[in-house]
Amino acid sequence: MKPVWDVVSPARPTGLPGVVLAGFRDGGAASVGQRVIPHPSVMLALDFGPGSPVVTDAAGHELRGSVVAGPGLGFGGSVWVRGAGVECVQVRLSPLLAGAVLGVPAVELDGVVALEDVWGRETARIRERLAETSSWAERFALAETLLERRCAERVLVDPEVAWAWRRILVGGGRLRVETLADEVGWSRKRLWSRFRAQVGLPPKRAAQLVRFDRAVHRLVAGEVAARVAAEGGYADQSHLHRDVAAFAGTTPTAVAREPWLAVDDVAWPGEGGTGGQDAARTSTPVSPKVSLQVSAR
Template identity: 50%
Template sequence: MRSDEAEARLGWEVALPQSGTSLHGVRMAGFRDRAAVGLDMHVLPQPAVIVVLGLGEEPLSVEDATGHRPLRSLVAALSPGPARIRGEGVECVELRLSPRAAYALLGVSPRELDGSVTDLEDLWDRDGRRLCERLADAPAWQERLTLVDAFLTGRAARAPAMAPEVAAAWNTIVARRGRVRVADLAASCGWSRKRLWARFGDQIGLTPKRAAMLVRFDHAARALSAGAHPVDVALECGYVDQPHLHRDILAFAGCTPTALAGRATTAG
C-alpha cells in the first residue's frame, strides 16, 4: 500500500485519529475519494488483517477465486490469495489489525477466514451494521474514528486472550523477518512442534512455517516496490537465490517480482 501522504496526492482525503488508538496492534484511517479517481486495488498478503468499513452509497466489487461479489464492508485475511477490489465514490474506514488484535476483535478464529476476502457482516452481524450506520451519520472524520475506537475497545473487553506462547512465537517471526525454524520456535516456548503447529494455526490462521514465509514475502514486496533489484532483494531477505524469491512472489501475489514492483496497490 502507498503511504497516507501518497494517497492524499492522488486525490484521496485521508484522516488519521488525532489521539491514536486505544488498543495495541490496531491502526485506522478514514479514506474518501474526493477527486473521483476510483479505487482499483490488488490485495496483497501482509502480516496484518485488513478490515474495511464501507460508508459509501455503492458497495465495493471484490474479485477473487470465488468470482465477483459486491461487499459494503470486508475482511482480508493475512494471506487472502490473489484478489482485486474496485469501487467508485469510495468512502470508508480501514483498520489494520495485528494477528493478536484480529484474534481478539473479529469474533472467530482466524482459521475460519480461510485465506480469503470475507464479508464483515458474516462476522459482526448487526453490531457491524449499526456501527457503519452511525459512521455514515457522523459529520466529521474524528467523530467517526472515535466511534470505531470505542466499538473496538468494547469488543476487546469481551475477547479471548491469545496464548502468550503463540504471541511470543509470532513476535519472534516478525523480529527475525521470517528467518526462523519451527523447531526453534517450539523449543523457545516449551511446546512440541505438533502443539505449536495446532495452537498457532488456530489463533493466527496460518502455520508457523507459512507465517514466516509471509513475513519474509512482505519485506521482499516492500523492497521491490521501492525499486530494489530482485537479486539484491533475494539476498537481503534471506532467499537461497532469485528463483526462490520468484517462486514465493508468484505463490503469494500471483505475479512475477517485476510485475509486483510495478503494480499499483491502491487507487489510481
Template identity: 55%
Template sequence: MAGFRQRAQAGVDIAMVAHPSVTVFVDLSDGDSLVHDADGRRECGSTVVGLVPGDLRLGGRTAGGIECLQIRLSPALAGAVFGASTDLSGTVVSLEDVWGRDAGRTEERLRAAASWDERFTIAADVLGRRMSARPSLDPEVAAAWRLMRSSRGRVRVDSLANEVGWSRKRLWSRFRSQIGLTPKHAARLVRFDHAAHLLAAGDAAARVAAESGYTDQAHLHREVKAFTGVTPTAVAAAPWLAIDDVAWPASCASPRQDDQPVSRVSMR
C-alpha cells in the same frame, strides 16, 4: 486504520497484495460493491478479508465515489475481535457475518461522524470493547507471532518452539488453530511482506532477496508468484503498496508490535 475517499469521476480498481493481517473494509459509500475477484464475484458492503486471500481487488465506480475505512488487525488481534481467525484465513466475508447486528450500528455511527478522526475514535472504541469481551490467545502463540514479526519471518519453527517452551507439534497445532496459518506459512507471509515493500521502495530484486533471507533471486521470484500470481517487477509497481507507504509509513520501515498504537491516516 486509514480512511480512503475516491471521487466519482475516477473509478478504482486496485489489486490487493497479501499482507500479514486480517483487513476490514467498512464501506461508507453508496456503491454496490467494494471487493471483487478476477472471476467477477463481488462482496457488497463492508467486508473482512482474511490472511492470504488470493486474487482480490478493491474498487468500483459509483455515482458518489468510494469512501471506506480500512482497518488492519494482526491475526493475533483478529482472533480476539472476531473469535475465529482460522475461519477467516483465505476467505472474504461480510462484516455482518462476523459482527452480527453490531456491524450495522457501527456503520451508521461511522457514516454520521463529522471527520475521519471521529471515525477513527469510534472504530477504536468498538474494537476495544470486542477485544475485552473475548478470550485472548495463548501467551505462547502471541509470543511466537511477535518473534515472527520482529525477525521479519526469518525464524525457524524449532527456534520458535524452544523460545516459547512448547514442542514443535504443540506449537504447530495451537498456532494453526488460533492464527489461521501454520507457523511456517505465517513466517513465509511475513518475509514476503517485508520483501514486497522493499521492491516497492525501488530496491533491486537481487538485493531484496539477500536482505530478506531468500536463497537467491529465483527463490524470491517463486515466493512472490506464490503469494501474488505476478512477478517481483509487477509487485514493485503495485498501487496497493504505494498506498501503504502513505497510510502506514512507519510499518513499512519496521514491523509494528501488537501493543503499539495504530496509525490513523486519512487519504483523498
C-alpha cells in the same frame, strides 16, 4: 490521471497495540479495480459511503460493503477490489487480536467474508454511525472505541502463540518452526496446531508471508531484487521471484508498481511492511516462559 484513493491517516496512533487505522475515499479511478497484495494482518473494512466496495475472488464471487479477511488475503493475485463512491475506515489488525475483536477464531476467516456474517446486525449500526460523522477524526475515534470495547470482552491468544508470532515479525520471517517450538517449550506439532487455530495460518506459512511482505515493500522503495533476496532470507534471486509469483501472482518488477502497495506509506506511515504495531513494539520480545513464571507469582 486521478489517484485511485484519497487517503487519510489518524493524527495519532491508536491506544491498542496491534491496531492501525486509515480512511479511504474513492479518488475517481477506483472503479477500474486493483489487485490485493497479501499482508500479514487481518483486514477489516468498515464501509459507510454512498457507494460500496466490491471484492472479487478467483472464482468470480463478489462481496459488497463491509468485509473482513484473514492474513494473506489475495494469495496468488486472486482477489481484486473496485468501487465508485466508496468511503471506508480500514483497520489493519494483528492476528493476535483478531479472535477477541471479531468474536470468531482467525482460522475461520477463509479468504474474505461479509462483516455482517461475523457481527450480524451490529454491522448496519456501525455503518449508520460512521455515515453520521462529519470528520475523519470522529470516524477514527468511533472505530477505536468499538475495537477497544470488543477487545475488553474476550480472552486473547496463548502467550506461547503470541511469542511465536512476534518472533516471526522481529525475525522478518526467517526463523524455523523447530526453533520457535524449542523456545516456547512445545512440540512442533502442538505449536503448529495452536498457532494455526489462533493466528489463522500455520507458523511456516506465516513466516513466509512476513518475509514476502518485507521484501515487496523494499522493492516498492526502489531496492534491487538481488539485494532484497540476499538480505531478506531468500536462497537466491530466483527464490524471491518464485515467492512473489506465488503470493502476488506477478513478478518482482511488476509488484513494485502495484497501486495497492503504492498507498501503504501514506495510509500506514511506518507500518507498511511491519505487519502492524505489534512488530514495532516488540523488537525484544519477552520469553513466554518468563512471562508465565512472573504471572504465576
